[in-house]
Amino acid sequence: MNQTQDNNEPDYDVVGLGFGPSNMALAAAIDEHNAAAGASAQLRALFLDREQQTGWHKNLLFxxxxxxxxxxxxxxxxxxxxxxxxxxxxxxxxxxxADFFNRGSMAPLRIEFVAYLRWAAQQLAHYVNYSSEVVRVVPQTSSGRITGYEVDIADANGVRTVTARHVVLAGGLQPTFPAGVRSGARVWHSAEFLERVANFEASSVRSVAVIGGGQSAAEVIEQMYHRFPQAQIHSVISRFGLIPSDASAYANRIFDPLAVDEQFTAEPQVRQALTDVHRNTNNSVVNPNTIAALYDLEYRDQWLGTERLNWHRAARVKAVREDYESRTVHLELHEGLGDGPGLLEADVAIFATGYRALDPTTVLGSHAGILVRDDQGRPSARRDYSAHTVLPDDAKLFLVGQTEHQHGISATLLSNIAVRAGEILESILSAGQGTAMQAEIRKASA
Ligand SMILES: Cc1cc2nc3c(=O)[nH]c(=O)nc-3n(C[C@H](O)[C@H](O)[C@H](O)COP(=O)(O)OP(=O)(O)OC[C@H]3O[C@@H](n4cnc5c(N)ncnc54)[C@H](O)[C@@H]3O)c2cc1C
Structure with missing residues (x-):
């Protein structure tokens, strides 16, 4: 940790890692605050995103x-x-x-949502640097307290360092493979889908394996079915069939802003039980419309005698080997129903096996020890999403999208980003006032 002088003014009040929806919502809240505040109360904010422009899950943007x-x-x-x-x-x-509401759905198209984000990003452009990756965040201390952060940013010109009072880590979800599986020429994660699939001619793929039973898996199955009309599609799922997402009114309340308070203050085992039971609102489940579309394809093909969807149920992948000579992937499966152990040979294997939250250790590196962790090793945060640190902190490190275990199931989703941004802004403003007040007191007593 770097020692600082008390009177060192940081370059920025707030630096944000990432400019996805979470930090865009925060930039919008800061912008509103700055428009209403006098010059001396305005916040200097900078957000960094490693992408060249605003996007949203670009490889699944069907x-x-x-x-x-x-x-x-x-x-x-x-x-x-x-x-x-x-x-x-x-x-x-x-x-x-009028066109939006005539369509009769409350859910925008994904391409429409990205157009919205780009439109909003243009209005917030003065807060963001694109093609800029945050590679390191180093806490600064003075008299045993965390007083700010140094942020190393890699861009086309090399690495530069800025200083910030508060840092907001909102790097989104990171794709995960099952243990032992890695991305290769013919083995992808669904998060790579569109850029990878573009490399394959329609006639070059005869057999596809899609591993996973959630929304991404179902969409990838549908895509592969239509893009490769000669291909057999093998779905490897741990269940008997695809499970529909629960979007019903009472279950949906778990995403309400007030539900964050309730879950945050609940006993940990109650919170965990609620997260587990309501995971079917979002994780490893499929929109009923997508399920119906897939079933219709299979039903029609049965009449035509051209069946191409194959279900490997109660199944798991035990090993994967990419054979570069024969340009195939060999998957060792264990099927709970049917034949038990078996081999599946495919031209490509796509793992729609989910995501995990950004681990703050990736940017804190050897300074990750400043974080207080729970008995399962997860970083512990306050209600305002700031990390509990082992040293007292005047400067805060906000963990956005990383605290499902405390703030509940909406932590990684869009449902609560606007309200959360307001809560983080409020926390930054009150911490700032505290610091300014302390500086005044120090000045007066000097
Ligand atoms: C395929 C898919 C579909 C989804 N659909 C929905 C949905 O319909 N509804 C819903 O509520 N949620 C959905 N989600 C959940 C998703 O997490 C949220 O929609 C939303 O993207 C969260 O916003 P975010 O800003 O926290 O993260 P992200 O949108 O992932 O943005 C993070 C940003 O940080 C940048 N970044 C990461 N690391 C660095 C670094 N070191 N330096 C600089 N920049 C960095 C990335 O480039 C990215 O732009 C979906 C998730 C996936 C994967």
Whole structure:
């Protein structure tokens, strides 16, 4: 940790890792604050994103895919329904309000949501540097307290360092493979789908394995079915069949802002039980429309005698080997129903096996010891999403999207990003006031 002088002013009040929806929502809240505040109370904020432009899960951006969330859970509306950065205003500005509502769905298309994010990003452009990767975050201390952070940023010109009072880590979800599996020429994660599939001619793929039973897996199955008309599609799922997502009203309440308070203050075992039982609102489940579309394909093919969907149920992949000579992937399966152990040979294998939250250790490196962790090794955060640190902190490190174990199931989703951004802003403003007040007291007593 770097020692600093008390009177060192940081370059920024807030530096954000990532400019996905979470930190865009925070930038929108800061922008509103700055517009209303006097010059001396404005926050200097900088957000860094390693991508060249604003996007959203670009490798799963299928033209006909819908969001799994209502339009009003945008960057701002649940915090400030009158904000100019609302999805409704985006539609209004593009003359599409009536067309959107005539469609009769509350969920925007994914391509529409990205267009909305890009429109909002243009209005927040003064806060963001693209093609800029945060590679290191180093706490600065003075008199045994955390007083700020140094942030190393890699861009086309090399690595530069900025200083920040507060840092917000919102790097999103990271794709995960089963143990022992790695990405290769013919083995991908679904998060790589569109850029990888573009390398294959329609006639070159005869057999595809898709591992996983969630929304991404179902969409990838559908995509592969249509892109490779000669291919047999093998779905490897741990269940008997695809399970529909629960979007019913009472279950949906678990995403409400007030439910975050309830879950945060609940006993850990109650919180965990609720997360487990309501995981079917979001994880490892499939939108009923996607299930119906797949079933219709299979049903029609049965009549035509052209069946191409094959289900390996109660199954798991035991080993994967990519054979570069024969240009195939060999999957060793264990099927709980049917033949038990077996081999599956495919031209490509796509693992739609989920994501995990960013681990702050990736940027804190040898300084990760500043984080207080729970008995399962997970970083512990306060209600305002700031990390519990082993040293007292005047400067905060916010862990966004990394605290499902404390803030509940909405922590990694869009449902609560607007309200969460307001809570983080409030926390930054009150910490700032505290610091300014302490500086005044020190000045007066000097
Ligand atoms: C395929 C898919 C579909 C989803 N659909 C929905 C949905 O319909 N509804 C819903 O509520 N949730 C959905 N989610 C959950 C998803 O996490 C949220 O929608 C949302 O993307 C969270 O926003 P975020 O800003 O926290 O993370 P992200 O959107 O992942 O943004 C993180 C950003 O950080 C950047 N970044 C990462 N590391 C660095 C670094 N070191 N330096 C600089 N930049 C960095 C990335 O480039 C990225 O732009 C989906 C997730 C996936 C994977």
């Amino acid at each position: 033209e006909d895919a819908s969001m799994q969330v209502a339009f009003a859970k945008d960057l701002v509306s649940f915090r400030n329904p009158t904000s100019e950065l609302s999805f409704l205003n985006f539609l209004h500005q593009h003359g599409r309000l």
